[in-house]
Amino acid sequence: MNTGFAGSQTAIEFLYLIASALFILSLKWMSAPQTARHGVWAGEIGMVAAIAGTLLHRGIVDYRWIAIALVIGSGIGIPLGLVHMTAVPQRTALSHAFGALCVTLVGTAEFYLRTPSVPHFLMAVLSMEVILGSLTFTGSLMAAGKLQEILPQRPLTYQGQNFVNLSLLAMAIVVAVYLVLHPDTRQLFPAIIAIPLIFGVLMIVPIGGADMPTVISLLNSYAGLSAAAMGFVLDSKLLIIAGALDGSSGFILSVIMSKAMNRSFTNVLFGAFGQVQASEAEGRGEDKTVRSATAEEAAGILAAANRVVIVPGYGMAVAQAQHKVRELYDSLSKRGVEVRFAIHPVAGRMPGHMNVLLAEADIPYDRLIEMDEINGDFPQTDVALVIGANDVTNPSARSDQSSPIYGMPILDVDKARTVMVIKRSMSPGFAGIDNPLYYMDKTLMLFGDAKSFVNRIVHELSGNTHPH
C-alpha cells in the first residue's frame, strides 16, 4: 500500500470499524422496548458513517451517478417506510427482495470485472452470493405477492415437487462448482443466476399464508448470508459482520417459528411447507352441538369476570378489529377487570406481527404476554376470549395423535373457566382441521364479524353502567 493512499484508507477502515460496533449495539439495544429506539439511532449513525467512509474511497472518479441513485433510493424508501402496520409483512418480504437484488447485481458486476482471473475461493463465495441472492430475490417477491394477495394465497402442491426443486438447486450448485474450477467459462455464469431465480419462485409456490412467518424468517437469513458472501468477495469486514448478524437473526427467528409450528428444521430448510396441513380435512363432528351467545350475554359474562385473557389471531387483523378490541380493553379495565393478551409466536403473518398490531391500537405492551408465560395462568382465568384465532387454540394438538397439528405448542385456552370464541361461522380454519374447543360445555360461540361483534359488546358494556 503506498503512503498517499494510506491516509484515506485508514480513515475509511476506521469509519467501518465504528459502523460495525454501532450495528452490534443497535441489535443489543433492540432487546427491550425501553432501549429499542436507541438501537435505530445507532443503526442510522452507523449507516451514515459507513456511507461517508465509502465516499472517501480513492477509486471513485465520478459522484454524479452515486448521488442520483442515493436520491432515487431514498425516494422509494420513504413511502415504503410509511406503509400501514397490517402491510408490514409484505413490506418486509419486499425489502428482503431489494437487499437480495443489490447483492446479486454487485456480484454479477464483480464477476465480469474480475474474470478470467478469479481465484477458486473467491469464485466459490461469489457463486454463493449470486445463488443465494437470486433465489432470495424471486422467493421474496413471491412471498410479498402472496401476502399482498396479488397472488393466490392457497398453497399449490404437486407430485414430485420436492424432487423438482431440489434437482434445480443441485443443478445450480453443479454449475457453480464447474465455474469455480474453470472461472474462464464466462458463458456459464448466467445459469447460476437464472436457475436460482426459477428455484426461488417454485420454492414459494407450495407455501400458504400460515407458513409465512417461517418463510419470511428463512428468506431473511438467506439475504443476510448472501450479503456476508458479498463481504468475502469485496474483502469488506463490515459487510461480513452485517451479513452475519442478519443471517443469524433470520436463522434464530426461523428456528423459533418452526418450533411454534411443530415443524422440524430440515422440513423448513427444504421448503416442504404446507404438506402436513393438506392431509386431513374430513368433516368430523357434524352432529356435535355448540352453544352460542349474544353480545349482551357475552358482555354480562365479561363484566362479571375478574381475569380475562384475549387471544387474538390473524382473523382479528383481517377484520381490522384491533381498535375495537382496544375499546373493549379500556371498558373492561375501567370496571376493574384484569385484561391481558395471549400471543402465540406464529400469530399473524410474520414473527411478532400481532404485537405490532396491538401496540398500534395503543394497547400497552406489558399486557401482551407470550405463550409460555401465560399458559400456566389459564386455569385461573375467568374468561378466555378468542378473536380470529383457531389452530393455535386447538386442544387436539396436545391430545390427539392422529391430528395433523399434533405436537404443535398451543395456547391452553380450554383450561379457562369460560371460553368465548368470535367466529364468522363453523367452517374450519385455514388448516381445515376441526377444533374440539368449540364443542366444549364451557365454550360459547359468538357468531359474527370480529369488528362488529366486539363493537356490540363494547356498546352493551357502556350502556350497562352499574359496576359488578
Added chain:
Amino acid sequence: MNSGLIDGLFVFMLAGFVGFEVIRRVSPLLHTPLMSLTNALDAIAVVGAIVLVGEQKSKLALALGVVAVIAATSNAVGGFLITDRMLKMFKTSRPTKP
C-alpha cells in the same frame, strides 16, 4: 489461500456468535421491528454498490451498480423509518415519569 479470506472467516465466525447471543435476548414482543431493523442494517451492501458506481470500470458495472444502490438505499431509508415508527407505538401501562 490468502490471509484476507482467512481473516474474513474469523470475522464471520465471531460476528455469527455475537449475533446469536445478542438476538437470542430480543423479546418476542419486538420480533417484527427486529426483522425490519436487520433488514435496514443489511442495506450496508450499498457500500459495495457505491464503489462500483463511482469507479465506473465498465458500462455494465455502472448500470448494475446504480440499480443496486437504489435498491439498498430504499431498504436503509424505509427500514429505519418503519422500525422507528413501530417502536414509537410500544407503550407501557405503567407511567414512565412520576
